[in-house]
Amino acid sequence: MAELNQFYQLVAIADTGTLSKAAELVHISQPALTRSIQKLEAEWNVTLFDRQKNKITLNQTGEIAVQYARRILEDVNTMTDAIQAYDRSLRTISIGSCAPGPLLELLPELTERFYGMALTSETVSAESLLPGLEKGTYQLIITDAEVTIPDILCHPFCSEQLYLTVPPAHPLANRKEGIYLEDLAGETMLLFKEIGIWKNRVILKMPQTKFILQDQDEAFSALIQVSALPAFASDLTLKHGDRWQNQNRLTLPILDPEAHVTFYCSAHKSRKAYLPGQHNL
Amino acid sequence: MAELNQFYQLVAIADTGTLSKAAELVHISQPALTRSIQKLEAEWNVTLFDRQKNKITLNQTGEIAVQYARRILEDVNTMTDAIQAYDRSLRTISIGSCAPGPLLELLPELTERFYGMALTSETVSAESLLPGLEKGTYQLIITDAEVTIPDILCHPFCSEQLYLTVPPAHPLANRKEGIYLEDLAGETMLLFKEIGIWKNRVILKMPQTKFILQDQDEAFSALIQVSALPAFASDLTLKHGDRWQNQNRLTLPILDPEAHVTFYCSAHKSRKAYLPGQHNL
DNA sequence: GTAAGTTACGAGCGACGTAAAAATG
DNA sequence: CATTTTTACGTCGCTCGTAACTTAC
Numbered sequence: 001m002a003e004l005n006q007f008y009q010l011v012a013i014a015d016t017g018t019l020s021k022a023a024e025l026v027h028i029s030q031p032a033l034t035r036s037i038q039k040l041e042a043e044w045n046v047t048l049f050d051r052q053k054n055k056i057t058l059n060q061t062g063e064i065a066v067q068y069a070r071r072i073l074e075d076v077n078t079m080t081d082a083i084q085a086y087d088r089s090l091r092t093i094s095i096g097s098c099a100p101g102p103l104l105e106l107l108p109e110l111t112e113r114f115y116g117m118a119l120t121s122e123t124v125s126a127e128s129l130l131p132g133l134e135k136g137t138y139q140l141i142i143t144d145a146e147v148t149i150p151d152i153l154c155h156p157f158c159s160e161q162l163y164l165t166v167p168p169a170h171p172l173a174n175r176k177e178g179i180y181l182e183d184l185a186g187e188t189m190l191l192f193k194e195i196g197i198w199k200n201r202v203i204l205k206m207p208q209t210k211f212i213l214q215d216q217d218e219a220f221s222a223l224i225q226v227s228a229l230p231a232f233a234s235d236l237t238l239k240h241g242d243r244w245q246n247q248n249r250l251t252l253p254i255l256d257p258e259a260h261v262t263f264y265c266s267a268h269k270s271r272k273a274y275l276p277g278q279h280n281l
Numbered sequence: 282m283a284e285l286n287q288f289y290q291l292v293a294i295a296d297t298g299t300l301s302k303a304a305e306l307v308h309i310s311q312p313a314l315t316r317s318i319q320k321l322e323a324e325w326n327v328t329l330f331d332r333q334k335n336k337i338t339l340n341q342t343g344e345i346a347v348q349y350a351r352r353i354l355e356d357v358n359t360m361t362d363a364i365q366a367y368d369r370s371l372r373t374i375s376i377g378s379c380a381p382g383p384l385l386e387l388l389p390e391l392t393e394r395f396y397g398m399a400l401t402s403e404t405v406s407a408e409s410l411l412p413g414l415e416k417g418t419y420q421l422i423i424t425d426a427e428v429t430i431p432d433i434l435c436h437p438f439c440s441e442q443l444y445l446t447v448p449p450a451h452p453l454a455n456r457k458e459g460i461y462l463e464d465l466a467g468e469t470m471l472l473f474k475e476i477g478i479w480k481n482r483v484i485l486k487m488p489q490t491k492f493i494l495q496d497q498d499e500a501f502s503a504l505i506q507v508s509a510l511p512a513f514a515s516d517l518t519l520k521h522g523d524r525w526q527n528q529n530r531l532t533l534p535i536l537d538p539e540a541h542v543t544f545y546c547s548a549h550k551s552r553k554a555y556l557p558g559q560h561n562l
Numbered sequence: 563g564t565a566a567g568t569t570a571c572g573a574g575c576g577a578c579g580t581a582a583a584a585a586t587g
Numbered sequence: 588c589a590t591t592t593t594t595a596c597g598t599c600g601c602t603c604g605t606a607a608c609t610t611a612c
Binding site for chain 3: 588589590591592593594595596597598599600601602603604605606607608609610611612
């Protein structure tokens with residue numbers, strides 16, 4: 001039987017023009033390549049090359065063979081890609097969340113419970129979560145509202161409380177009992193860009209506040225360190241991130257009701273095992 | 282590198298359901314098949330089967346792999362078919378003729394001069410010869426008129442003279458000087474079916490004559506033997522065929538001008554070598 | 563002389579088959 | 588007990604690389 005190996009060698013000869021260079025390309029000796037091609041010709045009982053004493057050239061039959069060989073090798077490549085991608089998908093839990101905070105709670109738990117599986121997570125718009133769950137883009141989604149759809153299991157998962165962090169010298173620093181969003185009117189704040197649902201719940205209700213956006217995690221931490229600007233935090237980011245460690249800042253709870261969210265975790269009932277326990281509730 | 286061999290084995294497992302039967306199908310021992318499949322899985326770093334202790338079943342990844350493997354194996358089959366067909370076409374001289382007689386002259390000569398090449402010939406309608414030559418269906422055509430087309434070489438090749446054969450007891454048997462087609466009015470004749478141009482030149486001009494058609498060569502010879510009916514022959518069929526041997530028949534020349542034809546042989550100038558010498562001219 | 567292709571020859575590795583073990587019904 | 592799969596082990600064969608030869612530029 002002809003083998004892919006030989007197709008590969010054939011294409012290499014077509015690409016390089018000589019047996020010697022092709023042999024180098026496919027990492028065998030030149031005589032070995034000669035024999036391999038001779039064997040292929042014998043197998044098919046055809047002539048693929050015009051042979052002069054020290055020169056070989058693809059003949060018409062050979063050109064046709066190379067065309068086919070190229071296509072088949074490509075097909076085999078897409079085959080292996082597809083197979084490996086599918087296999088990986090079986091070992092991967094993809095998580096979509098409407099906010100970054102719950103992922104801080106969820107990922108460590110899943111990492112531990114499903115050792116050996118790959119976890120991918122992203123914070124995306126709330127509207128794309130349910131379609132993503134149904135199309136299989138996500139096996140697990142985190143929403144800020146309960147999901148009631150047949151075959152989809154939904155548990156309350158955790159809550160998140162928003163805080164303001166300010167340097168001790170900041171005028172608001174003495175408001176230990178908490179502040180309201182409207183107290184921040186006229187202020188300039190640092191704001192992490194990927195905050196999902198918080199944008200609609202909080203930021204859009206603060207038209208009087210100016211925000212300096214930052215989408216890189218490290219850069220954000222650095223800015224927190226060097227600037228005196230207030231910024232948002234939450235019980236979850238405070239609990240998990242090292243973003244706030246050693247920052248010498250005060251944390252003041254936001255008292256508006258929008259600043260407290262309950263998150264729900266949903267998965268298809270066939271993926272029941274992925275659903276986490278309840279946290280912070 | 283994964284090899285076609287393994288694809289074949291994979292498909293065999295999918296088709297038979299067990300390693301044992303598949304091993305039999307692909308003519309290796311069952312442990313060898315186990316190893317080969319294990320190697321494939323290791324190569325791709327993927328699991329293709331659900332394994333119980335003494336049972337294996339294709340998993341989803343495996344099903345996908347089988348689908349691809351089937352298609353690729355089919356593609357390889359069409360590949361080899363195409364390559365071998367093309368190679369054969371390079372070693373084949375296809376001849377189209379407007380009459381069977383000249384082929385009797387031509388084929389022996391070409392067989393000798395192009396030993397190792399395959400010859401295919403057929404008697405077809407005169408109109409399909411030139412298109413066939415230009416499309417490459419034929420490399421050589423025999424016509425009853427000269428061909429004058431650029432890049433096409435045309436030589437007069439041979440002539441054919443029509444005869445009537447009758448048993449000695451036939452009323453026409455004494456017409457040694459020859460007869461005319463109209464003399465056959467009212468007669469019933471044996472006629473070989475595949476006569477190409479002769480149908481238009483001769484048969485259609487004999488509305489008063491009845492013909493018994495026969496398209497099998499051997500059956501025609503047998504009928505000649507046992508019947509007293511007149512039939513057509515020609516100098517070429519008399520020279521070459523054994524159809525007339527030991528038939529104890531008289532041959533009378535047909536005196537009509539239509540009964541004598543000059544044939545021309547044409548080929549593309551790139552196939553100049555195929556053109557035969559001149560015969561019977 | 564250099565570079566390319568084919569043939570000859572010997573060696574090593576890989577795939578094969580046999581045998582044995584383990585599990586299932 | 589028959590069937591199926593996996594592992595172990597020894598052998599055979601295939602393919603490889605080196606070397607030598609031929610040819611061409």
